[in-house]
Amino acid sequence: GENVEQHPSTLSVQEGDSAVIKCTYSDSASNYFPWYKQELGKRPQLIIDIRSNVGEKKDQRIAVTLNKTAKHFSLHITETQPEDSAVYFCAAIPTGGYQKVTFGTGTKLQVIP
Amino acid sequence: NAGVTQTPKFRILKIGQSMTLQCAQDMNHNYMYWYRQDPGMGLKLIYYSVGAGITDKGEVPNGYNVSRSTTEDFPLRLELAAPSQTSVYFCASSPPGDTEAFFGQGTRLTVV
Numbered sequence: 001g002e003n004v005e006q007h008p009s010t011l012s013v014q015e016g017d018s019a020v021i022k023c024t025y026s027d028s029a030s031n032y033f034p035w036y037k038q039e040l041g042k043r044p045q046l047i048i049d050i051r052s053n054v055g056e057k058k059d060q061r062i063a064v065t066l067n068k069t070a071k072h073f074s075l076h077i078t079e080t081q082p083e084d085s086a087v088y089f090c091a092a093i094p095t096g097g098y099q100k101v102t103f104g105t106g107t108k109l110q111v112i113p
Numbered sequence: 114n115a116g117v118t119q120t121p122k123f124r125i126l127k128i129g130q131s132m133t134l135q136c137a138q139d140m141n142h143n144y145m146y147w148y149r150q151d152p153g154m155g156l157k158l159i160y161y162s163v164g165a166g167i168t169d170k171g172e173v174p175n176g177y178n179v180s181r182s183t184t185e186d187f188p189l190r191l192e193l194a195a196p197s198q199t200s201v202y203f204c205a206s207s208p209p210g211d212t213e214a215f216f217g218q219g220t221r222l223t224v225v
Contacts, residue, residue, distance in 0.1 A: 004155070032211035043117075043203065043216040044156075051211060089155060098146055098207055098214050099163070099171065103155030 002027040004092050006104030013080050014112050021107045023090035024072040030092035030102075033066060033073050038106075039086045047088075048075070080111045115139050119204050119217035126194040126224045134189040134220050136204030144207045145187040146171075146214070147179065149200040156203065162187055163209075194224045 003026040013019050023033075031052035036044040050057045050064045050073065057064050061080075066073040077084055090104040117138045126132055138145065143164045148156040158171030162181040176198055178190040187206075191198060201221050207214040 006155075009153070034213070043218045045216070046213040049211075049213070091155075093211065097144060097209055097211070098205065099144070099158065099161040099169070101156075101158065103157075105153060105155045 002030060002092055002094070002100075002102040004090060004102045004104045006090050006107060008107060009105065010108045010110070012110045012112060015080060015082060017080055019075075019077045019080055019084070019109055019111075021075045021088055021090070021109070022072060023074070023092070023104050024070075025092040025102070026071065027092065027094060027102075028068075028071070029094040031095060032093040033064070034091050034093070035064060035075050036089045036091070037086045038089065044089060077109075080109075082111050082113050085109060085111045117204055117206055117215050117217040119202075119220050121220060122218065123221050124223070126191070126222065128194060128196065128224060130194050131190070131192050132194070132222075134191070134202055134204070134222075136187045136189065136217055137185050138187075138204075138206040138215070139185065140206060140215065141184060142206035142208055142215075143184065144209060145181065146205045146207075147177070147187070147189045148203045148205065149173065150203060150219075151200050159189065159202075191222075196224050198222065199224045 034049035038044040063076040146161045147159040160179040204217040
């Protein structure tokens with residue numbers, strides 16, 4: 001089955017700096033890669049996603065890059081703000097949807113004002 | 114639009130007790146899921162459903178049961194609760210295919 005490794009598990013950055021979270025996956029059949037943000041005590045919410053036919057996607061301060069050959073994808077947050085503090089989860093999904101999803105173990109991001 | 118609603122938010126069970134976690138969605142999604150989230154671990158799929166009357170096991174189904182009598186509701190039943198079932202449980206729903214899944218606010222369950 002699919003195996004998703006996510007690093008680092010914790011990340012502290014100064015406000016205004018950039019943050020990068022990396023995930024690797026093992027199953028070449030995975031073709032959809034969403035990122036979820038979970039604030040303390042709240043539900044996970046999608047912040048950005050990328051499909052296998054795209055190498056990079058950007059939405060304001062957030063970007064995701066995908067290298068299908070190397071089987072890794074990364075979340076980039078620029079100009080970090082205190083409200084970016086949360087746990088971020090990556091996921092890898094093959095054709096078929098969330099019943100076949102594998103989530104990463106999460107990265108706790110702390111943005112220090 | 115309420116999205117995905119889970120009840121209760123918190124619950125403490127004694128070993129051997131049973132309970133049902135409720136989940137309802139108002140987005141007319143065919144696909145619904147139950148996940149558990151343990152500290153330091155990713156979300157693990159317990160059960161899922163692709164439509165009313167259809168359910169199937171996920172990665173960690175032992176000790177749980179589900180039913181899907183309507184498109185809106187997808188309850189998760191715990192029989193004979195065990196300490197290993199202490200976790201945060203999330204219900205989610207989605208349209209089919211590569212798209213966003215919508216999560217409920219979670220149920221924090223402690224079995225003592």
